[in-house]
Amino acid sequence: MHPSLSINTLCFGAGPLDAHAAQVARLGATAISPTLEQVVDYGAAAGKMLRDSGLAVATLTHRAFAFATQEDGIVGRERLNRTIDLAETSGAQTITLTTGGRAALRWPEAANRFAAEIAPCAARARAAGIKLSLEPTSHLYADASIAHRLADTLTLARLAGIAVGIDLFACWTDSDLEDSIIAAGPDIALVQVSDYVFGDRGLPCRALPGDGAVPLDRLIPEILRTGYSGYFDLEVIGSRLQAEGAEAGLRRAGVWLTELLTARHN
Template sequence: MVAQSSSRLVSQRIVESWPGDRLPTRPRQPSPTTVTRPPDFLRNRLSANGLTTIRWDMLKDVCGCRDAGIGAIGLWQPKVLEFGEERTAELLHDASLKVSSVSWAGGFTGTNGQAFREAVWEAGETIRLAGAVGADCVVVVSGSRAGHTLNHARRLLLEALRELTDVAEDAGVDLALQPMNSMFADWTFLTRLDDAVDMLALVNHPRLKLAFDTYHLWQEPNLLEQLPDLVPLIGVVQVSDWRDPPRSRHDRVLPGDGIIPLAPILETLIGAGYQRHFDLQVWSDELWQGDYLQLLRRGRQQFESLLPRLPSAVNPLG
């Protein structure tokens, strides 16, 4: 049976000794009135995206998450298709891993040379896959303007989202629309936070949310003041840090290693009631060449060091 085989593989890999020592986190002393979060908090809320471990396959991703103490995973669809959708679902079930997101659907403007109807159909298949593996959401990237006027590009995205939110409702998953920094304008014409929020308002469907990526949005004006109102709209928070200066578009660093003020961003999100996953998504030509298990362990430890220290009686995440 596939499930039994997957379970044995997971168990075998988890008990193996992985290379790489744990690196020390930055010292942070809680005040006498606060406590350190229990391990279950991270296992329940932190996920590791398959793009962070781009050279690993699906099985290694799952085993790496388990060994690094990370209880959820953000699926990169090509790995799922290579491993097999049914086998992936069984593997995730056997490993007791939650799925924060599936990446990506989109390209509705013809960015990848696809016709509009083809892109919508493929997005529908991605949504159905996400439902089959129990994912919280599918990350949606609109596509660039691709020679269209901005108004026409918006109309194409609006038409696609209105159709796909009904598909998402049937599948029991959310769509998380992702705005990106303007250096990624060839990925999406939504290069400001307000652009994406306006699109959510136009579609006006409870299944359409926002993918909030700290790397793309940390430079937004008055971000901390906006966050409490945005929390009900956010389907997933993607976490990485900004090297100063970036050497390429794939030069992210782990949380705490860059210049993004992540601690107040995370504190504001959690204080405003954000209850979904924080997806570790680090695109880095440099880190992609290294030890992935060490990368995940460091990512978990450094993410934990940035979390607010709240009194033990306070549990905003439930």
């Protein structure tokens, strides 16, 4: 696999971190993206185990921050601070998160509150050399985020002083996607790659790169033209990958993406 590719453990479903690390290593990827829960469950030796596996940690999946009330913010900061500590010990370069829900707040109020509540964590992460990567997500996850378009995600990230992750599955239909990619350039911390097949309706319904309608062969070169040099994280969740088999499907996707990235770099 191309050295810029990482594999997100969400591709494999439930399972222990060491088993998933072994699968990622067998596939020939150089980096892994585990969930927070996996690292916690494995314990203090997680970082050493991953290093011994020869794997870098592209990102640690934190899931939702919380900010809608003052009490939510306190809980959200405590949890995110623990994730920052785990990112340091595991060697994670970024932490991927969503904002959390906004309850009854209007969007501008929610954006300002999110930025204020996460600010101490943003400062702590910067001091540790770790990027907090805010990703867009489907509007069907409105309970977990207020950022669904890349442009809105970038607005929030800059307001909060954090980085942005581009989950192409979530934002590939944005009308201003190309402009948003250019604008996000210096703030991109991670790119998550999967595909979508027309007609799929129920989440999760991610397809393997190259199997669907997302114009990855255009979008990935556009991201690279911004100067982005980080990881492209394979995050494929749903029945399509399960039917093919995780390792077989991810190996095929790795070949497809390697050819695309190699052609772009030559």
